[in-house]
Amino acid sequence: MNPDEALRKIAFLLEWRGASPYRVRAFHTAADAVRDLPAGPVDAAQAVRLRGVGPVTADVIAQASAGAVPDYLARLEAESGPEARAGWDLAAVSTGDCHVHSDWSDGGSPIEAMAEAARSAMGHQWAVLTDHSPRLTIARGLSPDRLRRQLAAVTAVNSRMGPDFRLLTGIECDILDDGSLDQEEELLDQLDVVVASVHSKLRSEPEPMTARMVAAVRNPRVDVLGHCTGRIVTGRGRPQSRFDAQAVFAACAQAGTAVEINCRPERRDPPDDLLLLAAAAGCLFAVDTDAHAPEQLHWQSSGYARAARIGLGADRLITTWPLERLLAARGGRQ
Structure with missing residues (x-):
């Protein structure tokens, strides 16, 4: 999973759970910011310098760029269940x-x-x-x-x-x-x-x-x-x-x-x-x-x-x- 996909999926799951549009938009904005980054690990301190990226989204970027499922995403997936997965698949x-x-x-x-x-x-x-x-x-x-x-x-x-x-x-x-x-x-x-x-x-x-x-x-x-x-x-x-x-x-x-x-x-x-x-x-x-x-x-x-x-x-x-x-x-x- 790359950072763009991780951030988009978090945005989707937040929408699924009824989060505010502003909170959802923050993850889409961060995804736009990382779309052109080269492949490979990105340090959170480096990510947070990107326009539109804050501390929470920087951590997601760092974990996903290293090949891991970000902690934030894993928690949302566990809390949202299989119905949310069906929505993401659509x-x-x-x-x-x-x-x-x-x-x-x-x-x-x-x-x-x-x-x-x-x-x-x-x-x-x-x-x-x-x-x-x-x-x-x-x-x-x-x-x-x-x-x-x-x-x-x-x-x-x-x-x-x-x-x-x-x-x-x-x-x-x-x-x-x-x-x-x-x-x-x-x-x-x-x-x-x-x-x-x-x-x-x-x-x-x-x-x-x-x-x-x-x-x-x-x-x-x-x-x-x-x-x-x-x-x-x-x-x-x-x-x-x-x-x-x-x-x-x-x-x-x-x-x-x-x-x-x-x-x-x-x-x-x-x-x-x-x-x-x-x-x-x-x-x-x-x-x-x-x-x-x-x-x-x-x-x-x-x-x-x-x-x-x-x-x-x-x-x-x-x-x-x-x-x-x-x-x-x-x-x-x-």
């Missing part, structure tokens, strides 16, 4: 992420930086660039012309990425009041993956909200239903939208539209009861970070922990699928 076979933003909309980093982080830091085979659609002006949503320019930009990025990774074209498309999609159909047909999300009138009555969501997930252009309740669970918070979840998830299962397990710490959407309901309905799932910066891609492991807790296997999680299977499923739905 995270380990992740191949991609269906929901990633760049500075073309409300993300903070260029397209290539997000793609490179997905490839090198996460070991992904693919990731989907899903900047916002036009109606979400507060997030600099992409007009049709800007989206066309972005398609060319993605092609250019892929030409520099090498054969082991592909950045897929996509969008996080607003679900409009009548369930239609906030982008030209001709453009949506060109994209590899479409995530559809509700961003407006989140406090609508259950009946119109249900109709709106069912219409969207039945649209053959939609691959993933994003953060389905719209809730925010940190700070001042935001209550979840009200809708007939059984009807929405039944429509997802029938159409083959994946339900997103959104990994942003302030979302954790859907909540546990709805996640169980979607699983019972037979839905597919996409474990997505909704990342707006490279370091946020590490949030994905929390979604795999949630998936493991309710017994979901890799076959139900499209973010563990090889690229060829993902694209074949998309093609079969159009």
Whole structure:
């Protein structure tokens, strides 16, 4: 076990046990710091001089670099049990992420930086660039012309990425009041993956909200239903939208539209009861970070922990699928 893996696994197990996001992030930050260290033993006094490494993470680095299982990790593994191991195994076979933003909309980093982080830091085979659609002006949503320019930009990025990774074209498309999609159909047909999300009138009555969501997930252009309740669970918070979840998830299962397990710490959407309901309905799932910066891609492991807790296997999680299977499923739905 190398220091990077040890630190990532500790971060995962802390998430599993409900530790604060700040504590989890400390181990991911330390893992980023050691990724480029040469192989071989690293003294704790040397490790602590690295940016983002403190005394606790330095001890982990020193022990792992010497070929030992760090004491901190061994204790967490003993306390967490076999269910946590199942979650880690799911995270380990992740191949991609269906929901990633760049500075073309409300993300903070260029397209290539997000793609490179997905490839090198996460070991992904693919990731989907899903900047916002036009109606979400507060997030600099992409007009049709800007989206066309972005398609060319993605092609250019892929030409520099090498054969082991592909950045897929996509969008996080607003679900409009009548369930239609906030982008030209001709453009949506060109994209590899479409995530559809509700961003407006989140406090609508259950009946119109249900109709709106069912219409969207039945649209053959939609691959993933994003953060389905719209809730925010940190700070001042935001209550979840009200809708007939059984009807929405039944429509997802029938159409083959994946339900997103959104990994942003302030979302954790859907909540546990709805996640169980979607699983019972037979839905597919996409474990997505909704990342707006490279370091946020590490949030994905929390979604795999949630998936493991309710017994979901890799076959139900499209973010563990090889690229060829993902694209074949998309093609079969159009």
